[in-house]
Amino acid sequence: MSSSSPSRRRTYGSGLVAAATALCLAGLSACGSSDDTDSAAGKGPVTITFWGWAKGTQEVVDAYNASQQDVRVNFQEIPSGNAGGYAKISNAVKAGNAPDVFNVEYPQLPDFVSRGAVQDIGEHVSDDLASKYLPQAMQMTSLGGTTWALPLDVAPQTFYYREDVFEKAGITTPPKTWDEFRTDAEKVKKAVPDARIATFFPDDPSTFEAMAWQAGAQWFKAGTDSWKVGFQDAATNKTAAYWQKMVDDDLVQVAPSFSQQWTASLQKNQTVGYLGA
Template identity: 60%
Template sequence: MSHPWSRPIRTVVSALTALSALAALGACSGEGGQAPARGTAEDPVTLTFWAWTKGSKEVVDAFNASHDTIKVKFEEIPSGGLGGYPKIANAVKAGIAPDLLSIEYPQLSQFVSQGSLQDLSGFLTEDVKKKFLPQAVELTTLGGRNWAIPFDASPQVFYYRKDFFEKHDIAPPKTWDEFRTAAEKIKKAEPKTRIATFFPDDPTFFQAMAWQAGGQWFDTAGDSWRVDTTDPASVKAAEYWQGMIDDQLVSTASSFSPEWTGSLKQGTTVGYLGASWGAGVLSGIVTEQKGKWAAAQVPSWDAGRPASGMIGGSTFAVSKDSRKTAAAVEFALWMSTTEAGIKARIGASTSSALPAAPGLVPVARKAFDTSFFGGQDLYSLYEKAGASVDPDWLWGPSTGATNNALGDELSNVVGGSSTLRKALGTAHDATVADAKKRGLNVEDAS
């Protein structure tokens, strides 16, 4: 597969041609007719900013306290999956969207396809892009244009109860075969205990597994989207996890549910396949287990080739009707690429997310307390995981339809009335149908 930057078109195409669609969107970019990047201390440029990520208010407060020519008004909104994205979409349609938006990587292409965002290519020069993890830049690049400022990266890692593994002489698994063997040993040693959880309510969990296995659900050909959620790599991942579920080697509790958090506290779940931000989650849930946890690279299909997908991860995008693009980009870059911005985020929320700007990893490393993990150097692990993410993964134009269909079917999978292979097919059909309904050109590659 060619490198994404070499693809002639990497964007959503409506009934219009790809070129005209991008040209129309690109007309929103630049600074023509807009407020200047900086106002004055007496008359600052005032931005509006919507986000739900923890620490956002404190970051805004830190920016406002240190800047007098740009001021930011912050509004906390529900997380994307709990109503944040519909709120954003409705605001864009009504022409009342804020200047700056927090949008996760998976949803970015959908907002671009709807013409909701501005092309920021004029602001993301090569020097600016060099500050970011290449994979993060790839995930914000569509049609050879840049649509958002990367904020963090969220590669998968495996968190595990080091004390339990050592007690039962189980080594942290490096491959998925070793992971299954370890799961069998754990279940045999303590029948009520499981190595980790397959989250049935979170489609991004399984998507990351397909991504890590080498899946490629979306691509473009000419002026059309190519959709195939049933490619061989994804089927391989589906069959593996179907076996783990059928043999009851993993828990199937919903993510962050009382059942899941209770199993962590009781020690009946001794591992967590999560993202880089998961360290902060764990340390907040089971504070009494301080010093008992450690982290390792997520198991891969090839012991000699580490690989990781991403679970979540966020960006900052400018809404199409904003007339303060330059100021919004300046604020977004301050949050993403300055020591003060990263320290404010981590200090306020105990976030363990990997900065999308590698140069700020030392700042995050110093700001995040890893004593829960025995002082382990988590950020070196995260950096290796981030570098192993396949940059060819492309998110599709109908993320909501894909996730809704997949999520509904995953519940049936753990209930025994469906299979993961069927779930892949259901997600495929729903994605193609939704894209066509929205007037996009779609090539069904299944």
């Protein structure tokens, strides 16, 4: 979107990048191991316990419960994953009182699978149901040919940019390829010597991970009896070489993610674009 102010911005998203980003900026729902005894005995509606931390979940649950009488969802808000949520879920699994459904981010799902904290739900996921999700998202919830969860949230990777600076640099349309991105970076630097098209965050692997995945990398996958992990594939090396060249040629800023240094570069018009979800 853009406005009439001098600092107007526009966003541009790519389908390929959107698929990749489901890996760094997405969450999902996974089934726990508890059974509802009342529902199993046919005494009333099925009751499901659901733990999660996404804002607005309680309102969604309330609306769902009000829409029908067959299933009752009891939602409990917990801290976000790395802020204590994963520890709470793990402890509940060990104690035998895990919730029926809980939130977990895509990168953490393999850990929960390897510890037996989630159930195989493949028999409940029909082809028709799976077709309602992005294939890339379903791939992230399937390990070893088995479906362990359903995608809950995916976000496209988006390029936010200063339209006024792009116009000054003679850029009429946002870049659609990485070659075009570099060309536009050169134009921005030439037109506004102190400005850079974007910032490379050395402390945040998620964006780089998304771009490596877009190039065809697969850093880990389930093998026959162990995980296969590797970062030295051609796609990852190609992505790393691209960004190293961008840094070496001073075409992007380098700063910690969302730091005061990065924020200041935005305020001073030194950074005029942002790659993120």
